[in-house]
Each structure stands twice: as C-alpha cells, then as structure tokens.
Amino acid sequence: MNKLAYLKYWLANQGYAEKAAVQSVISIQFEDEDSSGQFKNVPHAVWVEDGVYYANVDGGKMSIEGDIERPLFEMDDFFEFPADFHPVLQGKAVGSTFGLMLFNIILFWEVFGAKVQYVNRDFTKDLIQGLLRDLMVDNPEEGQEVPEGKASVDDCMKFTRHCYFLEGLGTYFVKPGGLDTLSLSPAILKRKEELLKQLEADGKVNDPVAFTKMLEELVEMDRKEQLSGPSANFYINDKFISNARKRMFLAFGIEPNPTGDGWVGLPRSLDQGADPEQIVTYINTAVAGAYSRSMATGEGGAQVKDILKLVGRRRIADIDCGTKLGEIVYMMEQTYKGWIGMYQITEKGESVLITPEVAKANIGKVITIRSVDLCGTPEGNYCQMCSGNGLGKYGNRLSAEVVRVPTESMLRRMKAAHTAGSKTGRMNLATAIK
Numbered sequence: 001m002n003k004l005a006y007l008k009y010w011l012a013n014q015g016y017a018e019k020a021a022v023q024s025v026i027s028i029q030f031e032d033e034d035s036s037g038q039f040k041n042v043p044h045a046v047w048v049e050d051g052v053y054y055a056n057v058d059g060g061k062m063s064i065e066g067d068i069e070r071p072l073f074e075m076d077d078f079f080e081f082p083a084d085f086h087p088v089l090q091g092k093a094v095g096s097t098f099g100l101m102l103f104n105i106i107l108f109w110e111v112f113g114a115k116v117q118y119v120n121r122d123f124t125k126d127l128i129q130g131l132l133r134d135l136m137v138d139n140p141e142e143g144q145e146v147p148e149g150k151a152s153v154d155d156c157m158k159f160t161r162h163c164y165f166l167e168g169l170g171t172y173f174v175k176p177g178g179l180d181t182l183s184l185s186p187a188i189l190k191r192k193e194e195l196l197k198q199l200e201a202d203g204k205v206n207d208p209v210a211f212t213k214m215l216e217e218l219v220e221m222d223r224k225e226q227l228s229g230p231s232a233n234f235y236i237n238d239k240f241i242s243n244a245r246k247r248m249f250l251a252f253g254i255e256p257n258p259t260g261d262g263w264v265g266l267p268r269s270l271d272q273g274a275d276p277e278q279i280v281t282y283i284n285t286a287v288a289g290a291y292s293r294s295m296a297t298g299e300g301g302a303q304v305k306d307i308l309k310l311v312g313r314r315r316i317a318d319i320d321c322g323t324k325l326g327e328i329v330y331m332m333e334q335t336y337k338g339w340i341g342m343y344q345i346t347e348k349g350e351s352v353l354i355t356p357e358v359a360k361a362n363i364g365k366v367i368t369i370r371s372v373d374l375c376g377t378p379e380g381n382y383c384q385m386c387s388g389n390g391l392g393k394y395g396n397r398l399s400a401e402v403v404r405v406p407t408e409s410m411l412r413r414m415k416a417a418h419t420a421g422s423k424t425g426r427m428n429l430a431t432a433i434k
C-alpha cells in the first residue's frame, strides 16, 4: 500500500484518536518489544517488522511503503491531495504537507467542521486569534441555536482541548538536526583564522567593536550555510545559530574584563575549550548572566502578585457610564482588526459598536474610541461600553482576562535580563545625543 493511500485510510478511520498512534507514524521505530512491539497493540498504529512498515487495514495486516530509517510521515512531507482525500478539503484538491493536513483535521475539522476552510499556511498567533474572533459567539440560551457559520464558547473550548491533545508530541514535530549541526564548515574556520590574525596585527583583539564585527561576519556565513543545508528546518529559532552555535563552534565572544574598565576578547570556542588564562572572565560572565536573570524572575513574580491584587477586585459595574472621552486612534490596515468589538465615539457624541465593516471603513482615519482608562464608572470599576465586547461581556471574570497584563510585563522584564553577547549597531549622531 502506498503512503498516500494509507494516510487516507488512517485519517478516514480517525487513526489520530489515540496519541500513541500519532506517535507511531511520526517517529523512527526500533524493531524491539519496547518500540515497535508496543505499537502493535495500539489501534491504528503502524509498526516495523523485518525491516518493513506494517499496519492493520480493514482487519488484515498490510505492508506500507516507506524507509524504516525515517518516520513514516514527516511534518513537511509534501503531497498532492486529491479533492476527495478527506472532507476537510471541502471538495478542493490541494498541494499541502502531512503536518498541515493533520493539524487542520485535529484542530479545525474535528472542532468546527466546514465552518473553517482548510488552512494551507503557517499557524500563527494572528491566524488563530483571528479565526476565534470571527467564529465565537455566546453559548445559546435554552431553545436557541448557534447562528450559521459561528461557534459557541463551548465549541471554542473544544479547540483548546484538541491543542492539549497534541501537547507532548512537539519533540517529533521539529525535525531533528543532522550531522551538519554538530560542526562548522572548514571555510568558516579558515575565514576566522584570517580575521583573527588581522585583529592581532591591528592590536584589536580586545576592541569590542572590531571583535564583534568579526563574529557577526562569521555568524552570517554560518547562518547562510545552515539555512540552506539539510538541517534548515531544525532551526526554529535564530538563537540556535546566533548564540548557541556561535559560542559552541566560533568563539565565546567579548566580555568585560575583571576590573570592569575594558574588554577581553575570547576567540576560543567552547568546542576548543576555555582559555585557562581567562577563567575569571568566563566565571564573571556566567555569574552576571545567571544572577541577574534569577533576580529578575523573582522580582517579576512578586510584581505580578501585586498587580493582580490591585486589579482582582475590578468588575464591570455599569452598562454605559456615558463618558464623551476616548482614546484617539489612527486606524491602520495592519491593526484595524484589534479594535473590532470596541465602541467608537462619533462626532455627534454617540457611541457605536465597531463592527468589522465599521473598522474597515475607518482605515486611514483618526477616530475616538472608548477606553477603560477614561471610563467614568465610580470606585475604579468599568462599564461595558468602555471595556468593549471582549472584556465587557465577562462582568465578573474581568480579572481573569486582566491576568495577561501583568504576565506580559513579567515576560518583558525577564526578556530584558536574557541578554547575552555583544552586537554592533549604527546610530545617527543626532538621535544618539538626543
């Protein structure tokens, strides 16, 4: 049986209902009791026997084509899916990957059915937020129905449960790196030697600008090679290259000297081992990175608690405080969606709901929008119209939503402490002096 035919059978029979069955098709198996032996007992899992992939198809054992040195399916395996492949395609043939097909079915088709079209692109935060914003309506009252094309809050919570189902499988979704991730090409090492010799000749090994410039050139060479090589999909974050690979294979970097009045260039990579002459600098760098980071984490946590205490008692106490004040907002193509569900104060002083149509019509204009900052409800509470439809609907649950505010501020604080290494940059003199 070929792969595509098996995938069609597997999806039609909800092979993904068991997490272990998903694991069996996306991981490399060993032909022993602990690996393939276990999968034999899982409904709709595939297993390896005598160097061949097998599965139960319509009650009989069936071999499936595929290289057992690789997972049966990888996330970016590309297929031309015919229109009748699965109902998720809603009758349209599409060229897409195994990963997108799997995620579309588990996250969208199983939850929302035909209300969501097949998503043939990256699943970004904006995409998911936008989808839920368009779909979600209140749970229907008794005897009422959810409007056509919409999904109730309960349905949308099902989406979250399906996301949880995929949790833990993340290690399989990222392609493992190949041997190329464990070394550096000779051309880059040769260039490093040349540049370092030049720095030495110029007496600039301890010059932060010159040293960092050298490193940036080398990191860029490495980045180009890695991202066009066989492990390109392994790098889900640039830090793997700009920080981890840099320190591991290129050079430790340039760090403040022990007396704090200058710099020490550390051209040896971790791979080459630490320079015993500079051990104080290495330790100082490690302590500086570790201590400030843990302090900021602790302080951030305490601040979050304080902020939560302050906002926790706030609630939506009024329908309309009647304020004529609002925030002045310039509506842009890139951001107009964020204002949908809020209230606009018109020139006549009336407050009108910003529907998707109203928001679009206002692109390029400056408008006044009701804001909790300017709400006139007494005792620090808010009214529904200043809060907008999102927050305003959850009268007593406001504090749950507001948790995001201190959380975001804590993340920002922690991020600020996660600085490592040095960088060169260009600055305009007028801005720098200002």
Ligand SMILES: [Zn+2]
Binding pocket: 320, 321, 322, 323, 374, 375, 376, 377, 382, 383, 384, 385, 386, 387
């Ligand atoms: Zn108000």
